[in-house]
Amino acid sequence: MTAFNPAANRRQTGATLLVAIMMLLIITLLALSSMRGVSLESRITGNLKMQKTLFNAAEGGLRIGENSISKAAPPSASSACNSTFCLRWSLSDLTVSTSKDTPARFTTSDGSNVTTIANNYDVKVQWYVVDLGNLVGSSPGNCAALGCGPHHYEVNACASTVLCTSDTTTPRVILRTVIARYYP
Numbered sequence: 001m002t003a004f005n006p007a008a009n010r011r012q013t014g015a016t017l018l019v020a021i022m023m024l025l026i027i028t029l030l031a032l033s034s035m036r037g038v039s040l041e042s043r044i045t046g047n048l049k050m051q052k053t054l055f056n057a058a059e060g061g062l063r064i065g066e067n068s069i070s071k072a073a074p075p076s077a078s079s080a081c082n083s084t085f086c087l088r089w090s091l092s093d094l095t096v097s098t099s100k101d102t103p104a105r106f107t108t109s110d111g112s113n114v115t116t117i118a119n120n121y122d123v124k125v126q127w128y129v130v131d132l133g134n135l136v137g138s139s140p141g142n143c144a145a146l147g148c149g150p151h152h153y154e155v156n157a158c159a160s161t162v163l164c165t166s167d168t169t170t171p172r173v174i175l176r177t178v179i180a181r182y183y184p
Contacts, residue, residue, distance in 0.1 A: 050161075050171065051171070051173070053123060054123060054159040054160065054161075054171065054172065054173040055159070055173050055175075057123045057125045057159035057173075058125060058157045058158060058159035058173040058174065058175045059157070059175060060125065060157075061125040061126070061127040061157030061158070061159060061175075062127065062155055062156075062157045062175050062177055064127060064157075065127040065128070065129050065155035065156070065157060066155050066177065066179055068129060069129060069153050069155070069179065069181060070181075122161055123159055123160070123161060124159070124160060124161070124162060124163050124164070125157060125158070125159045126157070126158050126163065126164050126165075127155065127156060127157040127158070128155075128156055129153055129154070129155050129156075130153065130154040130155075130156070131151075131153055132151075132152040132153060132154055132178065133151065133152065150180035150181065150182055151180065151181050151182070152178055152179070152180050152181075153178070153179055153180075153181065154176060154177070154178050155176070155177050155178075155179065156174065156175070156176045157174070157175050157176075158172055158173070158174045158175075159172060159173050160172035160173075
């Protein structure tokens with residue numbers, strides 16, 4: 001049996017303590033870098049989810065806008081627009097201002113072609129339809145003899161977490177389609 005020797009204890013310099021502290025420091029740094037990576041991946045995943053949600057909502061707005069064209073009255077030579085549903089914007093409106101193809105287009109003094117869709121995903125969808133007219137080249141005067149051909153419509157939809165006209169910094173998705181409809 002060995003006797004307790006206080007002089008032997010004084011010769012130890014604490015190398016074990018120093019090694020343990022260094023290992024704890026390295027493990028802490030590894031844990032912090034892993035947490036930072038997880039945080040970044042979470043933000044990326046959240047952004048991708050929001051982008052897909054906005055795209056799907058804008059696509060739904062396009063479908064609703066396209067469906068509304070089936071309810072539109074056939075185009076007439078007069079611009080009185082006295083039917084139950086007609087489109088007040090025409091192709092000439094698109095060339096008036098460059099703001100017509102931006103989110104500012106979703107605010108109108110008329111407001112008849114801009115619709116906001118309510119949903120459960122905290123996404124606001126707005127859409128509008130522009131009557132592009134007959135792009136084939138026949139005039140309304142000879143439709144009875146030759147037929148008018150297809151009538152084209154531009155449908156635009158914007159999806160965002162706020163109304164597309166409220167600010168310019170919030171992420172949004174704007175989709176556009178052009179469809180043709182034949183009138184008898």
